[in-house]
Amino acid sequence: MSDAEVLPERTRMHKDDRRSAIIVEAIRIIGERGYQACSINELAKRCGLTTAGLLHHFGSKEGVLIALLKERDRRDADAISGRLGLHRDQDLSREQVLTMLHAIVRQNAGQPHLVRLYAILRAEALVENHPAGAFFLERERATFGLFAAVIEPHVADASATARQLQAAMQGLEVQWLRENCAFDLVAEWDKVADKLLH
């Protein structure tokens, strides 16, 4: 009621600007609490509008999450498959592969709140009927596919190795978050990636 916290804009915004602003804030709040434990009331308050106002843009709480994931998907496409996927047709050297994985992790290391968001949602989405379930199923498969494709020339069992890279990357990220980013995520990644690619 009376603490008022931030209270930003409160102005009437253009549709797309408002949506973007909400998604930005949703990334923060869901990254802090997870999806189920965060309330759209609070999200709305932080965005400086009413719950009803927020719902006007996304229809439902789930709608916010879906929009957020789609939005992130577009951006991640630029980051990940933008790095790996575009070269999919031409073979990359082992060094080039390592460089790209390194780049991915380095970018993550600079955005811990996004890493948090994914780490928390990834596990939360394991519960049945979770609205992000399909998204992560698809997303993990896609990442797996990309990894497998680029390392194919360099390892015997590309499929297994791809899985290992993915597992190690996500596992490290969770450790890193738990320890409050206290170790050098990129350095640790480079070590394990080198091992896993022989």
Next chain:
Amino acid sequence: MSDAEVLPERTRMHKDDRRSAIIVEAIRIIGERGYQACSINELAKRCGLTTAGLLHHFGSKEGVLIALLKERDRRDADAISGRLGLHRDQDLSREQVLTMLHAIVRQNAGQPHLVRLYAILRAEALVENHPAGAFFLERERATFGLFAAVIEPHVADASATARQLQAAMQGLEVQWLRENCAFDLVAEWDKVADKLLH
């Protein structure tokens, strides 16, 4: 639809029996939905008693979680440090280390609901002030310590390798759950463990 679902006993039980029964059910329900999203109402219903009756034994929802974690901790001590810790004073051969890690994962593979529970809670506990936060911080550290100790004789950077083993194991488990246990967790683990230990 059929809300009657389970509706067991409804009888009067002895303290420890009731507590055990509740914890067993709590593992299932928290493993299905996570802690925050599960309600003690439903837990109580599934256990065949009232919410107030359940609270009589644990005091609060958080009390159930803490009791559950402590209980699991005792059992896991037998499973993990029972395998690794007891031999801590005497050096294990590389083969022996792999055998033990294999045993751990094999045991997990036989209890997917427990793996789920930990996978979900592990991530959920990343949120600030989560009641399981301290537990997982300590638990991950302990596991890390044990791993580091047993592999010490066999690798150059035991600390980094221990982290890698832990990350890969947890990462694989999440993948395994997401794909509905559709791949052979133990086999995949053996591959990655072998690589990470040179």
Next chain:
Amino acid sequence: MSDAEVLPERTRMHKDDRRSAIIVEAIRIIGERGYQACSINELAKRCGLTTAGLLHHFGSKEGVLIALLKERDRRDADAISGRLGLHRDQDLSREQVLTMLHAIVRQNAGQPHLVRLYAILRAEALVENHPAGAFFLERERATFGLFAAVIEPHVADASATARQLQAAMQGLEVQWLRENCAFDLVAEWDKVADKLLH
């Protein structure tokens, strides 16, 4: 019994109308049971809306009480200090003082439900951390101050006499309520006031 009881409108109202309606009903219900023993569930029902609907306007049970007290304060300012305070600069004769005190009590005698409200809350607010504690501390002080100011020219120990007037007035009111308004509050007050002002 008949649980339907009142069940009024159930319509959509404007903010201030709704707030006023709720406060009116809150005065009745708190005057009947006291604050702690009354439930906002019942208050809401009597007002013809949901608990959540009621909470939409006041935020919490305590919020209702605070709003109620503030609202009454404004009105009482007209009644009490409206009678006494406005003449504070110019000295009142002993007769005029008695006339004003008489007027206050006569007004109270016409609103027994309000007298009840104050009598019950005044005592309930003695418990530690009661939400109305600060309110009554301040309110009693203010009344004391006003009494002291107007009687100052007419008695030796204005401070003691002010306290006596206040005590007698409140004590009489409680007796009057206990005996179901069976005696003439105003007459009894006039007698004691006359004595206390020599």
Next chain:
Amino acid sequence: MSDAEVLPERTRMHKDDRRSAIIVEAIRIIGERGYQACSINELAKRCGLTTAGLLHHFGSKEGVLIALLKERDRRDADAISGRLGLHRDQDLSREQVLTMLHAIVRQNAGQPHLVRLYAILRAEALVENHPAGAFFLERERATFGLFAAVIEPHVADASATARQLQAAMQGLEVQWLRENCAFDLVAEWDKVADKLLH
């Protein structure tokens, strides 16, 4: 659960000792919170036994209150009517009456927790169907009767004056409690009593 607060005796006591101990504690807790807002759970905890154990002695929460009031009644009979009532047949001088009223208030001033208990209950008992309702109705009448009897020889309107004394005494006590016993209750009482008895 784990704070344990005081945890006294916990031994098996004789029936009457236990009842006394509980009533002593009940006076404190009801004097702090009032009757409705205090819970027999907490009362039991403070007494060092179970809720069920406590109920074994008094049957119900209301039973505790009734027992407490009866118990106090016996003691107050010694204090009040012990002072006033015993001399009822023989007339007291005005000085003697003042001395006795003085003695009553002085005794109260030494037991603020008891004054609190009565002040809070007296108002709380105004609510309909309050278990202490009948008790206070009767008690106030008795006090009124005693006051009227002893002052009869000294004032014109004994009935009105008795009411005034009673009102002033109770009103002063409430003020005294609200201000944390910060003024001299007995001195203020002597002033007002002297005035009310001419």
Next chain:
DNA sequence: TATGAATGAGCTTTCATTCAT
């Protein structure tokens, strides 16, 4: 584009009480 009133369902927790032991 957004608000404000209102809801229904649900939440955790507290409470007084019962009953077998």
Next chain:
DNA sequence: TATGAATGAAAGCTCATTCAT
């Protein structure tokens, strides 16, 4: 004389959502 398991009812409050404006 007391305990411990268990209950039914109720409490205050939060949440996602709807609808008229």
